[in-house]
Structure formats: structure tokens, C-alpha cells
Amino acid sequence: MPSVCFYFQVHQPFRVKRYRIFDIGQDHEYFNDCGNGNLNNRRIIEKVARKCYLPTNALIFDLLREHPEFKVSFSLSGVVLDQFEQCAPEVIASFQKLISTGRVELLSETYYHSLAFLYSRDEFEEQVSAHRLKVKKLFAFTPRVFRNTELIYNNDLAKMAEEMGYVGILAEGADHILGWRSPNFMYRPAGCSKIKLLLKNYRLSDDIAFRFSERSWRDFPLTADKFAQWISSHNGNGELINLFMDYETFGEHQWEDTGIFNFLRALPGEILKHPDNDFVTPSEAIARYDARDVIDIPNFVSWADVERDLSAWLSNSIQHDAAHTLYSLRERVLDTKDALLIENWRRLQTSDHFYYMCTKWFADGDVHKYFNPYESPYDAFISFMNALHDVQLRIGLKNKKI
């Protein structure tokens, strides 16, 4: 002990192109930007596949061969899988190769990487089922552990996941929910009897994901042996270290020239140097470790920004307006039975669209600006609402015909 549990999130949204008032009723393609900017989804998938997904998958495969004890887990959103199939099928193949080792676990999430749980339980369940089907079809894998979009979590979600048959669920190990407790143990969500809760060790996770190349950080440069020592130092006071992060950390957020790949290449070996350390997947951790305490999280937490709440997606009135308008269309969209229209509407549910509309410039502003392909949150909102307006027109036309 401790066991290290890696979970990497793989996701890319279908970004809405610049869609003007004048396009409403004329153009029903919202996601097909083909310029040289950051709204061109194909271009981004191809770029991130080249810089991150393909080289990191190759590296992880090598590490799995080299270290029989090494294990990792992934959650791949349905919308990123769709985009791989369209633009980079070799990425699907490389994930299939990883999963065939038997030491890579896949997690369950909403197909559209959406905020559906906040607005409609029915929609949420449908998207989770759709994702399970997709994962089963592509990887012959049935997930047993659930993680919600951006680690958005509360007691109700845990209860629902338990009812859906999951054995475990992931959340952010935020200070305000842990209090004096450590994230490095297994927990049980309040109100649940079977499902277990894995909490992200955000300090160690963010050391890799955010601080790795930060020159002003006092621990810069981060080396694999230094990090392995931090892990080993938890011997005796922790059972499980959950390192949860975006997979794009490797090669995309932290570029290759920061040394991130060399770090990852050396890390399993360094961690395994200490005989008490090992690696687990979430399911193995759940089987091995008992819940040490009950964690009560009535209000939503997430892994985003310093607030670790919903404010990255839902804090200002444009975000609320956009989300409310979108979800209020559900019955009418489904009534059309128009598969393409329903699919378009669901792609607009991806949480990133709301993240782009965030106006919290001043504290987390840099991160939001970095991840925002639009000139401003307002530009994101305008294109989104115009596209949604077109969806509404299409619903009206369709329902009239019937």
C-alpha cells in the first residue's frame, strides 16, 4: 500500500461553428467548421490524435508490457468516439489494443458528456445507456464504475448510480467535502448501501495535470522519482491514491517538449520501486478496499476551477438561459422521432458549450481563455443560441407535417 489508481478522461466536444442569425432556417449543419481556427472539429481531433492520443496510447501499451503490475482506466465520451470513428479510426484501434491487455478498465458516463443529470433524469439515463452500448460495441467491455461529466457529483447521483447497478462512482476530493478526512481511502456515499466512492487526490493529480511545466512552482521540475516518493510517503496513512486527469494532459496541455512523456515513461517503474506500492483499476480498488466512512455531499461538486462547483458551466444568466432553453425542448424534440434532429440537439448538450460561455474571467480566467475557441463567452452564446433557434424551427416544421 498505497495503491495508485489512474483514470484518464478522453473527450472532445462537437464545437458549434460561427453560426449567425442569417443561417437560421438555411443551414442545419452546426458543427462543420472547416477553417483554420479552433472551431474546426476535424482539425482538432487530428491534431490531438497526433500530439496526444496516439503517442500516449503507444507509451501506455509499452508500459503495460514492461510492468505486469501496471494498470490504468479511461472514460471516453460518446462524442469523442464518434469523432474518432469519423476522423481518426486509428485511435479507436489503439484503444482496442490497450483494452485487449485486460489491465485497462473503461468507465461509464453520459454519451454526450452532458449536464443532463441536472435537468432531466430520463435524458440522463438514456445517455448513459447509449454510452454503455457504444463502449460494448467498440470495445466489448461493460463498465461497472460510473463517472459523471467533469466529476459533477452529489448524493442523489450516487443513489441513482447505485440503482443503475454500478459498484463504484468517482468524485473530486475537494477540501470542503472532506474536512479533516483524507481522499486516500475508499468511502461510501450518504444514503447508499453498496456503491463505493473514489475521491480524486487533487493535489497529486494537479501536480501532473496543471503544474508539471509551471516554472514558478517550487517543486519544478517534477521528476518521476520525486513524484514516486510523494506517493510512497502515504504508506501507513492511505490505501488508495486516485490520480484523475484529462488524458490530453499528455502532449496537448503539457507539450512533448516539457518532458511529460519521459515523466510518464519512468513513473510506473519509480512507483513500483517501493515494494508496498502497486496499481489498481477502480473496480479492483472497490473489491479490495472497504469503505472507511460515509461522505455526505448534498450540494454538487465537480473538478472544475477553484470553486469545485457548477459555476464553470452554470454561473451567469447566459449559461442558465442557454441550458434551460435547450433542455426545455426535450419532449418536443423526441416527439419528432427525427434521429438526426435529436442527435443535433443532444450534441448541443455537451458541457463544453456552457464552459465556453463562462464569464469568470478573473480568478480562473486564464484556464477558461485557454480552453475557449471563441473570441469571447458572448460569441459562444450567440452561435449556440442561433443554432438552437434553428433546432426549434426544425421541430416546428416536423411537428406540423405530422
Added chain:
Amino acid sequence: MKVLMFGWEFPPHNSGGLGVASAKLAYALTAEGIEVVFVLPRRIGIEKGPFKILFADETPVTFYEAQALSSGYVSSEQYKERRALLRDAQYGITLFDEVMRYAIRAKSIAKLERCDVVHAHDWLSFGAGITAKRVSKRPLVAHMHATEFDRTGGSNINEEVYMREKKGMESADRVVAVSSLTKRMIVDRYGIAEDAVDVVYNAADTHADRHETPDPVLQFKNATGKKMVLFVGRFTLQKGPDYFLRAADLVLKHDKNVFFVMAGSGDMEPQIIRLAAELGISGSLFFSGFVRGEELCSLYRAADVFVMPSVSEPFGITTLESLSHGTPVIISKQSGVSEVLNHALKVDFWDVEETANKIISVLRHKSLQDTLEEHGRREAAKYTWRDAAAKIIGIYERLLGRHRLFY
């Protein structure tokens, strides 16, 4: 510390941002303990303020006329030429002539008013500033509120004006630009050294919430049941009033429930009226003429969105004024103020489709209007004349080799 400041216009006798900015700065400097003597070329009726105001045309006549012909600033040949032109000029005087007289009269003023620093606003006052520097042997700050390239929209610049701007900045010990955009222009087009130019942004006063003030324009708007889009600025190439009309036309094609107000006047007025008629939108367009003070405030308060489609805007104080009244703004990316505002919608001035797209979006989505209003007002409030004055004082002190310990 005493500063001899040469301006050209002063509220309420101003045609634009130059008068507002130089006067506001003078007030703010005075509040920070600087003794300001503000010089204007001609006597105008203004209320007595907290600082001394001098009118250059009240200096002894014999003095300046004797100097006029022997002045090295303009050759006597040129002067005779201009005298010939004078007879045709509407008021018997040309702008260049007035600028020159101002420069000559500055000599006696500088002799009378001993100062630590000379500060001149725009090329119209640069001649006076250069004279005052020579006479007083004090450092000169040349403050650029606009360049000839802005005023002409980049085409057909007046060489004479350009030369005077260049000479003013070259003669100055320090140049102040109202934005990085203007600084870049000064460096690229006038060949001024980059490290000789400081950027000091303009500002705006804060105002009461627009929803709290009863207002005749607002009452009118509410009675029509329509939304209101506002333009404030001179009707000149620089301000892009024609782009405003073309965007208005596109908006009206999508939404008839909107009217447009253009506050301003200028040489493009006949052209603008004709264009509105050609587009067939005159019925949804109101011209308020040039307005100021409370009338202007009431337009800002009543408007649902303010549009500044300037072709080239060194700063754009009206934008901050609009935001401070709680009205969101759509601004040209070709403006200095777009450097400092995040909570504004930005467009390329020529992209009238995008301007219309954004106007309609603000009018259609209350959430967008509210978010822009809330954040925009807060952001605009960060730019105060007090901070601008503090930066200017820092520049004076560096010029004088003084450094405050606790600054």
C-alpha cells in the same frame, strides 16, 4: 508641481472626446494636488473651475503681431499665402492660421506662467506646446488623442497635419498615447521610438443605474414598445456611421420592432440621410443632432444596445459612458477601448452582417443583455480619471527626475 496645459476645446464647447478627455484629466490632476493652468486658444464661456483657465486671444495684441512675421515656426511666404486663403474662409480664419496664432501667443503665456511641465493635447496645441517648452525650458508632454490616420480613416491624410503631429511628438520629451493601438500607430507611422511613448487609457464617470432614473427618452421608447439601438459620434468617415446604417438595415429585415438613434453631426450628414432613404429605413431612424450632458445620458439610459462601428478609434470614451449607464456595447475591433474591455461584443467595422447578428442577439436574449450590462458596468468602472491622472503624474515625475517614495 505646476503644469501648463494647452488644450483646444473644453466642455461644453467641445466637438468630441478631445475636449472631454483633456478637461477631465485637468480636473483629476488638480484633485491629486497638481497645479494646472489650462490654456485655450480663444475665450469661451465656461464656468469657473478648480484650476486657472487662460484664453490665448486675451494676450496683448501688439506682442503677438510683432512676433508673427518673424516667427521661425512658419515662413513669411507661407504666412502671406495663408493670409490670402483667409479671405475665402468662412470666419475669416483658417484652422492652420488659428493653430499658428495659438503657438505664437503661447510665448507670452509661458513667460507669465512659470511651470514645471508643459502638456499639450493633440496637434492643434502642439505648436503652442513647443513654443512654451522653448520659452520656459521645461519638458514637454505631447498627448495624442487621435492621429491624422484615425481622422481620415487612413486614406488621404493631410500632409500638413501629419507633419505637425510628427514635429510635436519629436519635440516632446514624452509622448502619451490613449491606447496601445494609438501607440503602435505613433511608432509605425510617425517613427517615434517605442520607449518614448506611454499608454494612458481614458476613463468615464460612473452613473446611476438606468432602471432607476425616470426619463423622457425611456418613456418614449416604452410607449413605442420597440427596442432602441444607439450611435453616438461625429458623422465622419472615422466613426463609420454608414456601417451603422447598413447594419440597421439588416436588423430591420429580421426584426421590425427596433428603432435606431444617431446622435451627432458632421460632414457626412447629407450622405447619411440619403443612404437611409435609399435603404428605405428612414422611418425607423431618428437623428438627435449633437447632444451632450443630461440629454446624452438619457439616450444612453434608454438604449438597449450601443454600437460604435468606428473605422479607426484611438480610444472610444463613449463606450465607457454607455457601459457606465448600464447599456451594453458592440464595438469595432479597430478601437483602443477594445484592448481593455472583455465584456463587450466586438466586430470588424466592415462586417455589417456580424454587427447585425450581434445587435439582434442582444435584443433577442435578455440574458445576454443582462450579463453584458452587469459585467460591462463593473469593467468600465475600473477606468477612472483618477488612475489616469496618477499615471500622468508618474510621467511628470520621471521627467523631472523626482521619485516619490510611497507611490
